[in-house]
Amino acid sequence: MIRVTIWNENVHERTQEHVKAIYPGGIHKCIGEFLAADDIALRYATLDMPGQGLSEEILQNTDVLIWWGHMHHDEVTDENAAMVVRHVQEGMGFVALHSAHHSKPFRWLMGTSCNLRWRHGDRERIWCASPWHPIAKGLPEQFELPREEMYGEAFDIPRPDDVVFLGWFAGGEAFRSGLTFTRGAGKIFYFQPGHEEYPVYKDENVRKIIRNAVRWVHQGREARCPMPVIMGEKLEP
Amino acid sequence: MIRVTIWNENVHERTQEHVKAIYPGGIHKCIGEFLAADDIALRYATLDMPGQGLSEEILQNTDVLIWWGHMHHDEVTDENAAMVVRHVQEGMGFVALHSAHHSKPFRWLMGTSCNLRWRHGDRERIWCASPWHPIAKGLPEQFELPREEMYGEAFDIPRPDDVVFLGWFAGGEAFRSGLTFTRGAGKIFYFQPGHEEYPVYKDENVRKIIRNAVRWVHQGREARCPMPVIMGEKLEP
């Protein structure tokens, strides 16, 4: 059983009519619906919940955390961000979606600004740069998203483990759109598509990628693997 | 003084009129002209020279080797390719241009097929993905090449050190167009632009990139740094 917690800022969906029309239950519910499977146990968490939807107990029982946030990154408390970062370091899988590039947990795991270029309202074509990668399993060579926010280079990230997808934008930009990282025992996948004003999470290829990513960042480990400070005994005379 | 050897297959320029019209002296001479500087000593080497323009003596006296090849990769002898690879491993800088992705020295240094997607006759926009990198020094955020051959993902290379440039093609593809690698003591830069049918090496930004790359892959080391097999003395009782 893979225990997945989907964290969502969930503000646009409640305050903007055109977003609500696309995701009436919130982006988190939409993601939960296409993730549903016999071996997946879902939990939802949103910024407006008590504790911002996060706690030691919740994260200890989360194998994979999916994160969507946009305009309210700063409202996530430093304590909650640090707690998420620590659980990732100890082996919780982390899938950061779209504008989560600027979320506290993602930036703190990267150690860089995660700044980038952006523009509203473009058309994107996603290319598979690592077709052998498990996250790319079952995907075509490329597919198109008729409407998506443009994210372009330079993207200020540390060297990724693998560049799984490259994005091409009709307006003239290119971007490293699907990236993997390792931090401590934790596997991380960043995926660029998912602007709230377009029905991106209803695209079947996007759904397949997120389904693959959840299984890939999940380690199948029985227990967390914290990397401790150890005062070692002398082994040699 | 940086001793630069420019190796060129030099077949298209002699056999195809429209290529000859662009590069009457061969691509190597064009590159040599814009590289010329007080602290650069140039040597030219072409496939039709004795020894294919390569020898132990030449490479021992080369700090940076630039390589352009296309349709005649297989004619380069295995001995010459292995000699180039060994000198790179010992610290000779290596700049592989355009279709040199399929040259023996580059493929042997990578350990992968270096296969990719391609198409004639497109327009490319080059984005700087690592603006802080010395190879990107003085470059604008992006620039356009009105005519270039399309190279697209998936590009079968090992994880690069840095992705310095991403290419965007009007026909719909994206590509990791400027990449650095380390092999042994040798620094390597692969740069995608440079199809022989278009005057790409007359573009001022392309010239700046290749000038920067020569200085970056050059280590300023007095001597080569071969990584030897050593039968070590026991150090501890």
Add this chain to the structure above:
Amino acid sequence: MIRVTIWNENVHERTQEHVKAIYPGGIHKCIGEFLAADDIALRYATLDMPGQGLSEEILQNTDVLIWWGHMHHDEVTDENAAMVVRHVQEGMGFVALHSAHHSKPFRWLMGTSCNLRWRHGDRERIWCASPWHPIAKGLPEQFELPREEMYGEAFDIPRPDDVVFLGWFAGGEAFRSGLTFTRGAGKIFYFQPGHEEYPVYKDENVRKIIRNAVRWVHQGREARCPMPVIMGEKLEP
């Protein structure tokens, strides 16, 4: 079912009495015995077999190739080495043991000399540098090999994906003893222990590591994932 082929040079075991005494059936048989499991199908291949134990048909039906070689690397034909390299690039897992660091397939996949420091007859302590890695699963923080050949730095390899184990030698050296790499679709694990004069492959921790490694380099993919050259259709007007 994971189809594992164990390739062994198998010369020392036939020509040197003290090696034969440790591995009467050859190192390959010893490895095969501790790998045996319900979901593992074993095949043995040795240098003295027809075709050096290798063929397109054999490799096409191999999910994971284990390689042990030492003094006869050069007798492996270039054709066979290139065939192994290609299958790794297309997704066959590859576990290179001990002196296989200098085998043709491993060197060609690395693109470096793979040279190192060495000395006979030492004691080694293996430290787990990435305890979260699946190859380290079930291993203690460190374990000792009472007798092993010393391999020391500098080890001329490209940047590995992960440093899973570090070796400490009583004689005074340290070494990156367990390393992962990716080449094309293929996952590679190099593991330093295994000199033929000592019963290293009878150590329970070494066996656990190799068992873990076989499962980790195996991708569970139904089919190979060659990275082709594609002449792409124009996608945009």
Add this chain to the structure above:
Amino acid sequence: MIRVTIWNENVHERTQEHVKAIYPGGIHKCIGEFLAADDIALRYATLDMPGQGLSEEILQNTDVLIWWGHMHHDEVTDENAAMVVRHVQEGMGFVALHSAHHSKPFRWLMGTSCNLRWRHGDRERIWCASPWHPIAKGLPEQFELPREEMYGEAFDIPRPDDVVFLGWFAGGEAFRSGLTFTRGAGKIFYFQPGHEEYPVYKDENVRKIIRNAVRWVHQGREARCPMPVIMGEKLEP
């Protein structure tokens, strides 16, 4: 001119007699003395200075920041740590010494716990794992520190760019003792030796490494290279 700021916690040297005896002026002064050169402009900063020795103005005029801290990491304000991190991301070189592995700036740049194994009072042998690296220039294959604190694996860091040095400890451990990283435009070198109770910074090889490191993390850039958020104009119709 390379403007180097040496930041030191400077507590042990004032409060413990045996440390004061080794570094009467503080570790920072000792480092400053061996760094002194015609093209180096030194500035000292300590925890007990106003602003903890740090300010926007100071960091803006610092090309390379050296950091030594141990028991008082938590007293460095979050504001100061974040300011250091941002300047590194924008291109200030950063040399983290010994127990600075647990300093706020280093941990925040890494995104991992940076935990490790440790023990007082051992003997270390430092091996050069990347002899071609500029930081290893002029160093012997290995050298010994008669007394040093043991730092051992597992060291919880993200994948480094290069492993320049490996440490071997007489007591039985091994460690990745010299490591490079890139974060944004900033180059980072972590170097393990330097426990305050032993005269490690009086060792000539250690001094050479730190002198090399200062020149290597320094980019020679006229200006910082912040990686901005850009709202891009549409380039294509």
